[in-house]
Amino acid sequence: MSESSTLASVLESQASLLQEASLALPHQFSQCTYPNGPIRQAVYLCLTCTSPASSTTQPRGICSACSIACHTDHEQLELFPKRRFRCDCPTHGLTEACTLHAKEEPVNQANEYGPNFRAVFCRCGRKYDANKERETMIQCLQCEDWFHESCLNLRERPPSREPTPEAQEPPASDGASDASSSGLPPPLVTAEDYDALICSACVRKVHAVERIAGMPGAIMVVRSSDGEPWRAIGQQEVIVVDEKDTSTANGHPGVTATTTPTESTGEKRGRSASVDQEPTAKRARVSPTPEGADYIDAGCSCSAPPRDRRVQNLFKKLHTPNEGVSQEEISESYQGLGDVFLIDGWRDRWCSCGACAESLKDRSYLVEEEDTYEPPEDPDSGLSLEELGMRALQRLPREQALNGIMAFNAMRDDLMQHLRPFAERGEEVPESAIRAFFNARIQELEAKRR
Structure with missing residues (x-):
């Protein structure tokens, strides 16, 4: 504020501050989420109460209400949503008494404390500093870890870790934000190109995901050799199916394929005219036989289409270590390969064969969109x-x-x-x-x- 201010400017400034506060904190923070049990919710790491650098200290996490009501003056790190998590604030695990939950509870045994709870993110393990990080980080849908775009091979690693310019907008959404807002060129695959990320380590744990990796709708970033540029394969190829047409295209009745390629180097393509002018009697499907495809298992009953040979060979190497080479060393050699970016509507395209269905059985979030807890709305938010x-x-x-x-x-x-x-x-x-x-x-x- 200047040395002298008019009453009108003071009132205008006060109104602006109130509006910003109501937008930033529109919820009530008067109830700890501990009684709700293990739920998917925003989790915070209190750096004052726990020491992430210590290997002997068990990390703990707190809910958004306790981060404001109980740990206001503490240094905190936002971990964003975590699945099946119960707030640790009212438990014996933290010495700071919870002001929202009167009864002290036993330590949560079911909570999973991954590397994020030690302030370690991404497969590179670089220490995270929100004030210096230039790259956007993308969250894996399954393990919920965060990955740099350069570690996903979407861009070259920025030469400088200088702070992000102040004149930038916050990410559009959790888990899929466009890094061009941080003053860097657009990545190979932008936020508009996909809906969810599943990292390579998680892909290899879920047969249904690995089976469609690199296929249209399940984008992967690959290259033929170390000297070649990275390329995106599996970007949606538009195919028009006329249910009234009994003619054949590529050996499939009623299918007319467009000439839109499924492989790109990150440049955004315009929409096909056949999509914009598509009659109501037609529906979009993905290509059943992309170029260079092959089956992974002879006699496999999986209804997923044949897979690109490059992807097939990659997962074969990741699953079958060479003699005298451990699985960890193989994974390290292929670090960043095998990540899958799923486009909109991916939950409706799973194969229903026994192997795929079994791999999805205990992962409901891959079948149906899961709810993330939010505190109740604050009735006083926005009042003068x-x-x-x-x-x-x-x-x-x-x-x-x-x-x-x-x-x-x-x-x-x-x-x-x-x-x-x-x-x-x-x-x-x-x-x-x-x-x-x-x-x-x-x-x-x-x-x-x-």
């Missing part, structure tokens, strides 16, 4: 200070409310008397004069308390 003051007065006992009104009127009269000389001289009231008035009143109140 005057409205909040009146609401607070209405909640007080009558005697206390009257005493509060009398004290307010007395302060108002004293302030008017303090400002009257400036009005009589036609002078602008400086900020120092306002501060001097309220400092004097604070000293009087402290003297009365003593």
